[in-house]
Amino acid sequence: AAGRTPLMAGNWKMNLDHLQATHLVQKLDWTLRDAKHDFGAVEVVVLPPFTALRSVQTLVEGDKLSLKYGAQDLAVQDSGAYTGDISGAFLAKLGCTYVVVGHSERREHHGESDELLNAKVKAAFRHGLIPILCCGEGLDVRKEGKQVEHVLAQIEADLKDIPQDQAKTIVIAYEPIWAIGTGEVATPEDAQEVCSAIREKLAELYDQETADAIRILYGGSVKSGNVAAIMAKEDVDGALVGGASLEAEEFAAIARYQ
Ligand code: PEP
Numbered sequence: 001a002a003g004r005t006p007l008m009a010g011n012w013k014m015n016l017d018h019l020q021a022t023h024l025v026q027k028l029d030w031t032l033r034d035a036k037h038d039f040g041a042v043e044v045v046v047l048p049p050f051t052a053l054r055s056v057q058t059l060v061e062g063d064k065l066s067l068k069y070g071a072q073d074l075a076v077q078d079s080g081a082y083t084g085d086i087s088g089a090f091l092a093k094l095g096c097t098y099v100v101v102g103h104s105e106r107r108e109h110h111g112e113s114d115e116l117l118n119a120k121v122k123a124a125f126r127h128g129l130i131p132i133l134c135c136g137e138g139l140d141v142r143k144e145g146k147q148v149e150h151v152l153a154q155i156e157a158d159l160k161d162i163p164q165d166q167a168k169t170i171v172i173a174y175e176p177i178w179a180i181g182t183g184e185v186a187t188p189e190d191a192q193e194v195c196s197a198i199r200e201k202l203a204e205l206y207d208q209e210t211a212d213a214i215r216i217l218y219g220g221s222v223k224s225g226n227v228a229a230i231m232a233k234e235d236v237d238g239a240l241v242g243g244a245s246l247e248a249e250e251f252a253a254i255a256r257y258q
Pocket residue numbers: 011175179180181182183219220221222240241242243244
């Protein structure tokens with residue numbers, strides 16, 4: 001929507017080893033180049049597992065590819081005795097532009113609280129990474145009609161003490177949990193309702209100019225067949241795509257929704 005560059009991000013989750021990742025990135029790049037994709041007009045981002053990031057970096061830098069990449073999570077701490085964790089400093093060194101923070105699968109399986117996610121947003125900015133901050137309600141909340149207040153409470157807590165100059169660059173992904181990986185996509189109106197409420201909240205927390213600069217993505221069973229209708233909504237500036245990002249032609253078609 002107005003003045004904001006659309007962003008299509010593929011969240012690979014725990015799929016693809018580093019060889020498969022290289023193959024998919026190559027195929028995605030060929031497909032988009034063949035279609036004369038304007039990467040400046042619609043940004044394309046892949047979010048591989050940590051173990052594939054070095055291979056993706058080598059390919060993107062070596063072949064001067066126009067797509068960008070990022071990680072699916074990061075640690076709050078910068079280094080030290082945190083076995084198994086990955087620092088934002090390492091991700092920055094690997095050329096990551098983005099990092100997902102607060103995906104519903106991490107909130108659910110790893111008990112990530114809004115307080116922790118606020119610290120992760122700060123850690124991302126500390127290392128020059130742009131957080132893709134995820135929010136969204138479960139089916140119980142949706143059934144009660146409380147999706148807007150649920151999501152706004154997450155946003156307010158996750159952005160606590162984030163200064164305006166950083167907030168301006170953040171990406172927010174609204175992902176209703178009942179629509180993730182289920183094949184059940186929210187209607188464009190459902191997506192717009194929550195995305196516009198998020199933007200109003202951002203204007204309240206910062207100012208209108210900041211709110212208007214922030215990209216808000218929709219995520220949840222996005223495919224090439226339903227992306228255009230969702231993207232037509234004023235406050236939807238892109239998509240966070242799970243399953244459909246694992247296939248080059250399908251993800252390229254999503255990026256070329258227009
Ligand atoms: C996701 O994991 O962020 C997601 C939206 O998954 P899917 O597109 O498969 O629903």
